[in-house]
Amino acid sequence: KQEVTQIPAALSVPEGENLVLNCSFTDSAIYNLQWFRQDPGKGLTSLLLIQSSQREQTSGRLNASLDKSSGRSTLYIAASQPGDSATYLCAVTTSGTYKYIFGTGTRLKVLA
Amino acid sequence: DADVTQTPRNRITKTGKRIMLECSQTKGHDRMYWYRQDPGLGLRLIYYSFDVKDINKGEISDGYSVSRQAQAKFSLSLESAIPNQTALYFCATSDLTSESYNEQFFGPGTRLTVL
Numbered sequence: 001k002q003e004v005t006q007i008p009a010a011l012s013v014p015e016g017e018n019l020v021l022n023c024s025f026t027d028s029a030i031y032n033l034q035w036f037r038q039d040p041g042k043g044l045t046s047l048l049l050i051q052s053s054q055r056e057q058t059s060g061r062l063n064a065s066l067d068k069s070s071g072r073s074t075l076y077i078a079a080s081q082p083g084d085s086a087t088y089l090c091a092v093t094t095s096g097t098y099k100y101i102f103g104t105g106t107r108l109k110v111l112a
Numbered sequence: 113d114a115d116v117t118q119t120p121r122n123r124i125t126k127t128g129k130r131i132m133l134e135c136s137q138t139k140g141h142d143r144m145y146w147y148r149q150d151p152g153l154g155l156r157l158i159y160y161s162f163d164v165k166d167i168n169k170g171e172i173s174d175g176y177s178v179s180r181q182a183q184a185k186f187s188l189s190l191e192s193a194i195p196n197q198t199a200l201y202f203c204a205t206s207d208l209t210s211e212s213y214n215e216q217f218f219g220p221g222t223r224l225t226v227l
Contacts, residue, residue, distance in 0.1 A: 032214060034215060043202060089154070091216070100157070
């Protein structure tokens with residue numbers, strides 16, 4: 001059974017710092033991995049999707065990497081800003097089922 | 113206009129009442145999903161549908177039912193609401209194509225409180 005873990009559960013950093021959020025999964029037979037952002041009480045916004053054949057994806061200040069063999073993905077945020085404060089969730093789709101399994105998220109606070 | 117909409121956005125109801133949450137999408141996606149989110153537990157899949165004639169149970173389907181009325185509409189029902197169904201409910205859509213790779217898009221959520 002696929003399990004997805006995100007560590008740390010919460011993180012506070014000063015504005016301008018580069019940071020890395022981690023996502024681990026137990027079954028390497030994934031179809032894709034998606035990173036989301038969720039503001040309090042709001043829906044999820046898709047940030048990046050990495051196909052199983054890809055190693056990384058970039059969008060603006062965000063870079064997501066994928067290492068299937070080790071069951072890990074990282075989301076790198078460059079030059080963090082207070083507006084980046086939110087909960088970041090990763091989710092994987094396992095090959096064959098195409099259902100998403102979510103981690104419990106990392107709550108990020110960027111201090112001005 | 114939002115691509116994935118949910119109604120109502122907030123609902124307070126009493127134990128034992130039947131309630132329906134509705135989801136509509138204009139993305140033209142075949143796949144639709146219902147999740148619930150609880151603090152500390154993340155998002156858990158309730159039901160999903162890969163096309164109009166396909167309905168599947170997720171990991172926590174007990175106490176819920178769904179209806180896929182059309183490609184664009186997917187409703188979640190609580191036949192007899194109980195307090196531990198108090199949660200934030202999300203609808204999502206995706207399409208399994210060589211362009212979209214099953215990327216999921218979420219609605220804004222429905223906050224349900226069962227007293």
